Amino acid sequence: MQMKLFAQIYKQMDYSISIVLDERRAKQSGLFPVKLRVYHITQKKAKLYSTKFDLSKKDFESIVVTTKPRNEHKELRAEIQAIETRANEVSKKLIPFSFPQFEKKFLQKAGDNTNLIYHYHQIISRFKANKSFGTASTYELSLKSFITFITEKKGKEPARISFFDITPEWLQKYEDYMIGELERSRTTVSMYVRTLRAVFNSAIADKDIDNEIYPFGGKKYSPPNTRKVKKSLPKADLGKLYKAKPMTPEQQKAKDFWFFSYYCNGMNIKDIALIRYKDLNEESIRFIRAKTIKTSKSNLQEVIVYLNDFTKKVLKKYSNPQTSNKDFVFPIISDNDKPEIQHKKVKNFTKFINQNLKKLAINNNITGDISTYWARHSYSTSVINNGGTIEFLMEALSHNNPKTTKNYIGGFEDETKREIAKKLMAF
Numbered sequence: 001m002q003m004k005l006f007a008q009i010y011k012q013m014d015y016s017i018s019i020v021l022d023e024r025r026a027k028q029s030g031l032f033p034v035k036l037r038v039y040h041i042t043q044k045k046a047k048l049y050s051t052k053f054d055l056s057k058k059d060f061e062s063i064v065v066t067t068k069p070r071n072e073h074k075e076l077r078a079e080i081q082a083i084e085t086r087a088n089e090v091s092k093k094l095i096p097f098s099f100p101q102f103e104k105k106f107l108q109k110a111g112d113n114t115n116l117i118y119h120y121h122q123i124i125s126r127f128k129a130n131k132s133f134g135t136a137s138t139y140e141l142s143l144k145s146f147i148t149f150i151t152e153k154k155g156k157e158p159a160r161i162s163f164f165d166i167t168p169e170w171l172q173k174y175e176d177y178m179i180g181e182l183e184r185s186r187t188t189v190s191m192y193v194r195t196l197r198a199v200f201n202s203a204i205a206d207k208d209i210d211n212e213i214y215p216f217g218g219k220k221y222s223p224p225n226t227r228k229v230k231k232s233l234p235k236a237d238l239g240k241l242y243k244a245k246p247m248t249p250e251q252q253k254a255k256d257f258w259f260f261s262y263y264c265n266g267m268n269i270k271d272i273a274l275i276r277y278k279d280l281n282e283e284s285i286r287f288i289r290a291k292t293i294k295t296s297k298s299n300l301q302e303v304i305v306y307l308n309d310f311t312k313k314v315l316k317k318y319s320n321p322q323t324s325n326k327d328f329v330f331p332i333i334s335d336n337d338k339p340e341i342q343h344k345k346v347k348n349f350t351k352f353i354n355q356n357l358k359k360l361a362i363n364n365n366i367t368g369d370i371s372t373y374w375a376r377h378s379y380s381t382s383v384i385n386n387g388g389t390i391e392f393l394m395e396a397l398s399h400n401n402p403k404t405t406k407n408y409i410g411g412f413e414d415e416t417k418r419e420i421a422k423k424l425m426a427f
Helices: 057-065 072-092 099-106 115-129 133-154 166-181 186-205 235-243 249-263 271-273 290-293 311-316 341-361 372-385 390-397 403-405 412-424
Strands: 003-005 011-013 015-022 032-040 045-055 284-287 303-306
Touching: 015 045, 015 057, 015 072, 032 057, 032 072, 032 099, 045 057, 045 072, 045 099, 045 290, 045 341, 072 099, 115 133, 115 186, 115 303, 133 166, 133 186, 133 341, 166 186, 235 372, 249 271, 249 311, 249 341, 249 372, 271 290, 271 341, 341 372
Parallel strands: none
Antiparallel strands: 003 015, 011 015, 015 032, 032 045, 284 303
């Protein structure tokens, strides 16, 4: 690779910056692109960044390389040098220097550092790149909600939102608007505001804004507290749902997969979709929750689910034909799907179960609020009511914190309380 480097190369810490002519391939015009070259000395790695300029080899020599450009070239030289100067200014503030941080700062447009919308999009992009599509969706909904609020109040959709405009008073007005005017739940408001708080924290960590304008905590604004609703079916309703006769094949399938989740330690639908034949044997399923792979990399726990007659029937009824141990057991997703397509398919399958299970539950005088999420809570509550310990449940749910586990328990059945009361008299 032949490149002519601008003679003056700045060096600061573990990087160097220069202007180069990329001679690897000429454009249709016969000119070569002028690029910014950043070299990480410690890593011995270089990256090129495009500019808007194209020059011939001769012009590059006479405009950039020479120490005394002709008068007609001075303005163009100054524009090119301004790129190099800005790259150096950005790099000096990065201790230690890293390409991701350099690119984030260098590629920012003027005003992006204080633009809430810009920071939201940056975080959303990171979540999507990490295949955390559910979390990315939450941030997208949160941002959309704030934009809608501003549009409603000002009559015009904002092109940018300044961090400086998000004050405790602004947040309280947003909360009042969501709960009072739109009749949204406090849970929804809390979720959206907490994502906003995370965006503030990220911008402060990146030194794009100062901590002084942080509108949360202390005597400032706090997201509304919401009591966690225990979403578990009591023993009687579990029995009714299990014995309920579906009216359609769709209701039957929804019921089968809901109880498959329930019997498999409350396994969520994504983990069910990800089961491969290598995870399965005649007695059990062994897997690591997809959620913990990202959140607990240093302490991954394998979950072991022992199969019963019901789960074995579901496996036999709905499983894919096996051609390899690497095949997915259920035909919910495919290895040929891109990650975002897999996420969409799991979401659609979850929606299918919820819609049809609600119909079955209502037809049998059971709450219509039921969803796949209730299977995990119902399993947890059943374990405790049948004498299981928090420690056992933590292992079954792949939790590291007992507080997290307790959130899944719906409370003790009256029958259990009566049994405990009787045992207290057994001196």
